[in-house]
Amino acid sequence: MSALLAEIRGLSVSYGRDDARSFALQDVDLDIAKGRRLAVIGESGSGKSTLALALAGLLAPQARIAGEIGWPGLAHVPMAGRDIGMVFQDPGGSLNPVLTIGEQVAEGAVRHLGLDWRAARSHALALLERVRIPDPQAALGAYPHQFSGGQRQRIAIAAAIAAKPGLLIADEPTSALDMVVQAEIVALLDDLVREAGMTLVFITHDIALASGLADDIAVFQRAQLVEKGAAQAVLTKPAHAYTKQLLAAQIDFSTPRLIDGVADA
Numbered sequence: 001m002s003a004l005l006a007e008i009r010g011l012s013v014s015y016g017r018d019d020a021r022s023f024a025l026q027d028v029d030l031d032i033a034k035g036r037r038l039a040v041i042g043e044s045g046s047g048k049s050t051l052a053l054a055l056a057g058l059l060a061p062q063a064r065i066a067g068e069i070g071w072p073g074l075a076h077v078p079m080a081g082r083d084i085g086m087v088f089q090d091p092g093g094s095l096n097p098v099l100t101i102g103e104q105v106a107e108g109a110v111r112h113l114g115l116d117w118r119a120a121r122s123h124a125l126a127l128l129e130r131v132r133i134p135d136p137q138a139a140l141g142a143y144p145h146q147f148s149g150g151q152r153q154r155i156a157i158a159a160a161i162a163a164k165p166g167l168l169i170a171d172e173p174t175s176a177l178d179m180v181v182q183a184e185i186v187a188l189l190d191d192l193v194r195e196a197g198m199t200l201v202f203i204t205h206d207i208a209l210a211s212g213l214a215d216d217i218a219v220f221q222r223a224q225l226v227e228k229g230a231a232q233a234v235l236t237k238p239a240h241a242y243t244k245q246l247l248a249a250q251i252d253f254s255t256p257r258l259i260d261g262v263a264d265a
Ligand SMILES: Nc1ncnc2c1ncn2[C@@H]1O[C@H](COP(=O)(O)OP(=O)(O)OP(=O)(O)O)[C@@H](O)[C@H]1O
Pocket: 015, 016, 023, 024, 042, 043, 044, 045, 046, 047, 048, 049, 050, 051, 060, 205
């Protein structure tokens, strides 16, 4: 049994006035095991991104929060950028168009690892090589618009892990990409988290994509966590009608790796 990284207890997040409050998350209890890959699945608006932002301490100031997130084993509440790396759907959103790739990937190492810019640039070069950006030396001085969508996402991943975070949260990181590139990015994330022993929270509406990578699955529907468990169990013996519906929709599109690809629990 893995140690716990995070313990989410009775977490509710709501927006709006008292008389018209809408819940983005409602009474969520979820454990995130250290070193495992958790897929958070659900339709649009089910609260997945809210969960990611709550973990990273990045909820909007107007969000009303109840319940708690505990970090057993950590001496302090983790900080986004340093202890938690974030990758979003649109790498354009996380990369600054007017800064070079080198500056952006090196920045986390300067700020959080205390490297000087020269050392951070070497660190950035190694990271760009690691995420397989062609000609990484030239890439250091290039700008985001000079890369394809898939390459930009690889660069955003390099920037997200530059400070060596223990937790990587990827929020729909492949939704804007074509299917071949999607699979490559998922494989890259999988390699990186295994290598570094990172914990991964992978948010997606695509249960088939999640099945290739997840150890554990949490299924959200309308702000509620409706099912959670080891990926193998959730995918082969779903307990909740909504999970069954998601699986049935995938099976209709005949995704053979849905069950075959499930990581061992
Ligand atoms: N800052 C905010 N102010 C008001 N409502 C919000 C805010 N952020 C999220 N919500 C609402 O909370 C609900 C959950 O949103 P959330 O983005 O977490 O869902 P999601 O499952 O990630 O959806 P998607 O896949 O479309 O990103 C939605 O109804 C959304 O409109």
